[in-house]
Amino acid sequence: MELSIFGIxxxxxxxxxxxxxxxxxxxxxxEQKNAIRWTAAGVTGIQxxxxxxxxxxxxxxxxxxxxxxxxxxxxxxxxxxxxAVPWVGRIEIMYFLGIDGLSVLMVLLTALIxxxxxxxxxxxxxxxxxxxxxxxxxxxxxxxxxxxxxFFLFFIxxxxxxxxxxxxxxxxxxxxxxxxxxxxxxxxxxxxxLMLLVMLALYFSxxxxxxxxxxxxxxxxxxxxxxANFVEGSILYGLDTTWRYVAWVALFISFAIKVPLFPxxxxxxxxxxxxxxxISVILAGxxxxxxxxxxLRIMYPILPDGTVYFMYLMAFLGMISxxxxxxxxxxxxxxxxxxxxxxxxxxxxxxxxxxxxxxQGTVGAVLQMFNHGTITAMLFLIVGVLYDRxxxxxxxxxxxxxxxxxxxxxxxxxxxxxxxxxxxxxGFVSELFSFLGAxxxxxxxxxxxxxGIVLTAAYILWTIQRVFLGELGDEHKSLADLTxxxxxxxxxxxIIVILLGVYPGPAIELMNASLSHLVDFxxxxxx
Numbered sequence: 001m002e003l004s005i006f007g008i009x010x011x012x013x014x015x016x017x018x019x020x021x022x023x024x025x026x027x028x029x030x031e032q033k034n035a036i037r038w039t040a041a042g043v044t045g046i047q048x049x050x051x052x053x054x055x056x057x058x059x060x061x062x063x064x065x066x067x068x069x070x071x072x073x074x075x076x077x078x079x080x081x082x083x084a085v086p087w088v089g090r091i092e093i094m095y096f097l098g099i100d101g102l103s104v105l106m107v108l109l110t111a112l113i114x115x116x117x118x119x120x121x122x123x124x125x126x127x128x129x130x131x132x133x134x135x136x137x138x139x140x141x142x143x144x145x146x147x148x149x150x151f152f153l154f155f156i157x158x159x160x161x162x163x164x165x166x167x168x169x170x171x172x173x174x175x176x177x178x179x180x181x182x183x184x185x186x187x188x189x190x191x192x193x194l195m196l197l198v199m200l201a202l203y204f205s206x207x208x209x210x211x212x213x214x215x216x217x218x219x220x221x222x223x224x225x226x227x228a229n230f231v232e233g234s235i236l237y238g239l240d241t242t243w244r245y246v247a248w249v250a251l252f253i254s255f256a257i258k259v260p261l262f263p264x265x266x267x268x269x270x271x272x273x274x275x276x277x278x279i280s281v282i283l284a285g286x287x288x289x290x291x292x293x294x295x296l297r298i299m300y301p302i303l304p305d306g307t308v309y310f311m312y313l314m315a316f317l318g319m320i321s322x323x324x325x326x327x328x329x330x331x332x333x334x335x336x337x338x339x340x341x342x343x344x345x346x347x348x349x350x351x352x353x354x355x356x357x358x359x360q361g362t363v364g365a366v367l368q369m370f371n372h373g374t375i376t377a378m379l380f381l382i383v384g385v386l387y388d389r390x391x392x393x394x395x396x397x398x399x400x401x402x403x404x405x406x407x408x409x410x411x412x413x414x415x416x417x418x419x420x421x422x423x424x425x426x427g428f429v430s431e432l433f434s435f436l437g438a439x440x441x442x443x444x445x446x447x448x449x450x451x452g453i454v455l456t457a458a459y460i461l462w463t464i465q466r467v468f469l470g471e472l473g474d475e476h477k478s479l480a481d482l483t484x485x486x487x488x489x490x491x492x493x494x495i496i497v498i499l500l501g502v503y504p505g506p507a508i509e510l511m512n513a514s515l516s517h518l519v520d521f522x523x524x525x526x527x
Contacts, residue, residue: 002073003057009075011097014050014107015143017043018114018136025136030129037122040132044115044139051111055104060509063517064100066225066301071098071149079153090216096150101514102296102366105507106146106289109373112492113285114139119489120381121278123388124172131172135278138164142286146293151199152219154298158195161287162188165279173274180267180274187267191254198247198254202302205234225301225521239305248306251299252314258291259347262321272340277384280336284343284376289369292350296366296518304522307357314355315442319449321348326455330462335386335393338463339379342419345452346372346427352442352449353434357522361437362515363508368430370507371418371500375427378415378493382408385486386467389479395463400472405481409468411490418497420460421453426500 003010021043028035054073062070075097082091099107117135124131137160144157162185170181199219206229207217223229230237236244257264268288272280300307325345332338346368353365385408386401387393402409418425421432431453438446482490500507 003053009073009097010050010054011073011075011099011147014047014054014111015097015140015147017047017050018139018143022133022136022140025129025133028129030127033125033128036128036132037118040118040121040136041115043136044111044118047139047143048111048115051108054099055108055510058099058104058510060101061513062100064098064102064514065518066222066521067517068222071100074098076149079150090210090214092216092218092220093152094150094218094220096153096220097147098149099147101511102293102518103146104510105366105370106293107143109289109370110139110143110146110286112496113282113373113377114142116377116381116489116493117278117282117285119485120281120384121276122485124276124278126172131168134164134167138168138282142282142290145290149221150219151202151221151224151298154221154294155192155195155199158290158294159192161290162192165283165287168279169271169275172276172279175274176270177274180270183267184271187257187264191257194250195254198251201235201243201247205230205236207231221298221302240309244303245306245309248299248303248310251303252295252310255291255294255299256317258294259288259351260291260344261317261347261351262324262344265321265325265344268344269337269340272343272380273334273336277380277387280380280384281377284339284380285373288343288347289373292347292354292365292369295354296362300518300522304524307522311355311357312442312445315352315438315445318348318351318355319445321345321351322449322452323348323455326452326459330455330459333395335383335395335463335467336380338395338459339376339383342379342456342459343372343376345456346376346419348449348452349431349434352438352446356437356441357519358437358440359512359516359519360433361441362519363511364430364433364435364437366511366515367500367504367507368427368434371426371430371497374493374496375415375418378411378490378497379419381486381489381493382412382415385482390476395466398467398473398476399470400468401476401479402468403472404476404479407482407487411482411494412468413464414494414497416460416464418501420457424498424501426497426504428501429504 024039025036064071077095079095080093141157141160148154148157166181166185170177202224203217206224207215208229210216260268322345325341329338329341350365350368353361418427421427
């Protein structure tokens with residue numbers, strides 16, 4: 001399926017429209033703050049509209065994953081070509097974009113969270129021009145990762161996100177913003193270096209012969225998924241070799257840092273606490289999904305033997321993340337830090353479902369990626385609203401907020417019960433599928449992991465009691481309820497959380513064919 005606007009493919013528009021917006025923002029005088037804000041809102045709004053068009057036209061039966069003919073909205077042409085040189089042969093880097101059932105919901109999630117992030121950034125007053133320029137650059141990087149089908153292009157988009165996020169935390173963050181920004185940078189950069197090494201190893205190991213009889217080394221992800229393209233005698237040739245396991249571990253660490261998975265998570269609480277609210281929303285809503293997406297897009301189909309070999313390790317780390325994240329969340333007195341640790345716990349459920357290598361577990365994991373993005377975005381916005389009014393985030397600083405802010409409390413209750421996994425809200429379905437799939441593969445690990453649900457219920461209910469129930473303090477009796485702009489941020493997320501809780505079928509249909517094919521492909525790759 002193809003769709004272009006003015007001769008340019010729709011995925012290119014979706015990815016690079018924010019760059020156009022960034023250039024416009026840079027041309028607007030800095031004192032015209034509203035013009036800058038409206039430019040960012042317009043660009044991300046159009047991007048969301050295009051993502052909805054892609055979703056509406058998406059063929060749910062197409063497989064994707066390793067089948068080039070069934071990817072949709074494909075754009076492919078030669079980008080960097082170096083003619084045949086000794087040893088490495090012809091170098092070929094493609095501009096190759098496309099989506100399948102694994103990526104379509106991530107594209108929608110990124111576009112949705114991006115526009116909500118702009119609306120929640122409206123109160124930013126410091127260096128508005130620089131803020132929105134960096135924000136739009138960050139959006140391009142995130143979106144690019146989800147549609148790139150060439151490893152070189154994937155890596156470029158992955159690294160593009162690093163600098164804007166570093167400056168957005170380091171300049172617009174809280175009192176310890178520089179420490180948090182540097183820690184984020186070092187962790188993510190180290191992960192990027194590991195990914196680069198594996199990418200080069202794959203490049204020198206994978207080649208195909210073109211129509212002219214030349215040997216072509218390529219970064220094309222689909223070529224890398226074909227075991228017949230691995231050059232005999234190359235470092236990653238064959239199955240179950242030491243170097244393939246080493247490559248798998250290196251890629252795993254690179255992606256696990258982004259998830260973040262225990263023990264690679266320590267950058268996350270600092271980054272979340274110090275980042276301004278909209279950037280926390282982006283971090284939790286989209287950035288954490290890049291790690292698990294990278295595992296499914298690259299690690300699983302290219303190194304299936306490593307995936308099967310280490311599946312128990314993945315499940316074990318997922319279990320530790322679920323329990324550890326929930327226990328740490330329970331111990332927090334800072335509202336924002338509590339949600340940060342709860343993200344580690346909920347992303348552990350994603351890892352557990354993925355590790356099972358079952359259809360149910362993988363579908364549950366990807367649905368949980370989407371649901372966690374919307375639910376956690378709501379939770380961070382909830383903290384941001386309270387912080388904007390009072391300058392405080394301590395859980396013991398409040399009490400009785402429900403008496404003063406009924407609309408705010410109603411929305412907060414929906415988000416918190418969705419995070420808790422209450423039936424009828426979106427979190428329940430995805431967590432259930434993840435655990436069902438995992439139970440079939442790792443019975444005892446899953447049984448222990450379920451303890452995390454009990455711990456989550458405990459800290460969520462305790463938080464509700466401390467913040468929303470009880471007697472309202474005198475200093476909070478003048479707090480205003482949600483404004484129209486704030487409702488605009490919450491309502492779309494609220495609708496999605498309720499709709500996917502009641503009727504998740506359409507979302508599951510979007511990914512079912514591709515993820516079933518992925519599970520089969522990984523299984524076939526080791527036989």
